[in-house]
Amino acid sequence: MSKLQKLAWFNLVMMTICFILSILFLLILIRVNAKGIEYLITCFVIACITTPLFFMLHRKKSFEAGFDEREKMINRRAFSCSVIGLTVFLACVCFIPFFVLGGQNVVKVYYLPLIFLGAIFAAQFVHSATILIQCALEEEDG
Amino acid sequence: MNRWQKIAWFNLIVIVAGSVISVIAAGTLPPEERLMPPNRITVVIIISLVLVAMAKIIFRKADKGVDFDERDRQIQRRAKLFGWTGFGLGMAATIMVCYIAAGPKGSFPPLVLPIIPLVGAAIYTITESAAALIQYGWAGKGEKS
Numbered sequence: 001m002s003k004l005q006k007l008a009w010f011n012l013v014m015m016t017i018c019f020i021l022s023i024l025f026l027l028i029l030i031r032v033n034a035k036g037i038e039y040l041i042t043c044f045v046i047a048c049i050t051t052p053l054f055f056m057l058h059r060k061k062s063f064e065a066g067f068d069e070r071e072k073m074i075n076r077r078a079f080s081c082s083v084i085g086l087t088v089f090l091a092c093v094c095f096i097p098f099f100v101l102g103g104q105n106v107v108k109v110y111y112l113p114l115i116f117l118g119a120i121f122a123a124q125f126v127h128s129a130t131i132l133i134q135c136a137l138e139e140e141d142g
Numbered sequence: 143m144n145r146w147q148k149i150a151w152f153n154l155i156v157i158v159a160g161s162v163i164s165v166i167a168a169g170t171l172p173p174e175e176r177l178m179p180p181n182r183i184t185v186v187i188i189i190s191l192v193l194v195a196m197a198k199i200i201f202r203k204a205d206k207g208v209d210f211d212e213r214d215r216q217i218q219r220r221a222k223l224f225g226w227t228g229f230g231l232g233m234a235a236t237i238m239v240c241y242i243a244a245g246p247k248g249s250f251p252p253l254v255l256p257i258i259p260l261v262g263a264a265i266y267t268i269t270e271s272a273a274a275l276i277q278y279g280w281a282g283k284g285e286k287s
Binding site for chain 2: 030041044047048051076083090091093094095097098101102103104108112115116119120
């Protein structure tokens with residue numbers, strides 16, 4: 001099993017666990033009517049600062065540095081597929097409820113974090129699944 | 143200035159102008175009509191989206207010669223990566239703003255749902271175009287097409 005395949009399996013398993021846990025915690029928070037928007041804003045600000053910092057610090061050791069040309073190509077194709085998956089997912093969860101419910105109805109606010117979590121999960125799921133499928137197909141071809 | 147720089151400038155101007163006009167249009171509408179399409183905001187958004195979608199048709203490929211080399215591909219790849227990062231952060235920010243505005247037990251009209259990916263798409267276009275132009279050096283360095 002190559003490094004890329006191991007990474008895809010790891011991402012797939014971790015994202016599934018994180019998604020299930022996030023949904024569980026979200027349901028608990030809804031049940032207890034949790035408040036504290038300042039924590040959410042703090043987390044968002046921290047994420048906005050740490051993400052570019054992380055990329056700047058790891059610039060020399062890029063993600064694709066340890067992969068060969070074939071793996072880089074697989075990863076690029078998987079990224080394109082994950083972007084398509086994300087777009088389709090967002091189109092479904094954002095446009096279908098609008099047309100089904102109509103303009104005069106209301107949607108509960110906890111649907112919004114679910115959309116975001118679902119979008120991240122869908123993109124990562126498609127990315128990892130595409131890598132594994134492509135690797136399996138290439139192994140079959142020899 | 144090559145074809146990709148022209149497209150990036152075009153997208154950047156269209157989206158920024160569309161966003162500014164939408165905000166002005168929203169300011170001139172009564173609050174109860176802002177979320178009731180079709181109104182002038184919808185028209186501005188649709189025109190902006192159509193123009194961005196038509197950018198590759200407006201700036202056609204040159205009949206002869208190569209207008210997209212390995213360097214352009216690398217720049218485009220990086221710009222797209224920046225664009226998707228902007229898209230994710232934009233979506234998160236939009237969702238947070240809606241959540242804060244409605245409150246934890248609140249609700250919102252379904253029209254807000256299609257607006258979320260539209261805001262994300264606008265941020266994606268701005269970030270991607272700006273990243274491409276920064277890499278090319280805003281005005282020059284790109285080969286003529």
